[in-house]
Amino acid sequence: MDTQVARERLLDMQQQLMADIDGIRSRLESGVLPDTPEGGADFGDRGAHEQFAAQDEGLLDGAKRRLASVEDALKRIEDGTYGISVVSGKPIPEERLEARPDAATLTDEDVADAPLR
Template identity: 65%
Template sequence: MDTRVARERLLELQRELQETIEGVTSGMEAGVTADSPNGGHDFGDEGAHEQQAAEQEAFVESSRTRLASVQDALKRIEDGTYGVSVVSGKPIPDERLEVRPDAATLADEEL
């Protein structure tokens, strides 16, 4: 994959992830939930709110993990190692990078 194209895609993905994290985090801090867009507190449905908060926290954590992966990929572009597995040193197929531009390994490798 052309590193210029990869950089553009990664920067866009980074921006989207940062916006998502900020938006969800802001909503969590303000007490906004999906079923009560203006916040509020429903004592009769406390369990559902707690479940939703846990799901939002997990989503934010997953987004932060992906953001770190994107930032690592941008560093690999700068280092000249983008598109090469960090495990085996083998080239990562363009098809994999098209689907997952922050891929650091081959599909059958684990970190």
């Protein structure tokens, strides 16, 4: 993958992930349930709130991890090591980088297909 194309895709991903993180944080801080009617909260409402909060915490954690991965990929572009596995030092297939521009390693399938040295 051309590094300029990769950089643009990664920067778009970075912006989207930061917006997603901000939105999730806002929901968590507000404590407001989606589609909750005004009025008293019963025990079921509190349980639903806890479930939504747990789901949002998971989404937030995943978005933060993906953002870190995207930022690492941007650093690899700057370092000139983009497209090279950080584990094996072998090239990452173009198809993998097209599907996941922040890929840092080979898949198990890529490793199995790699020629022996």
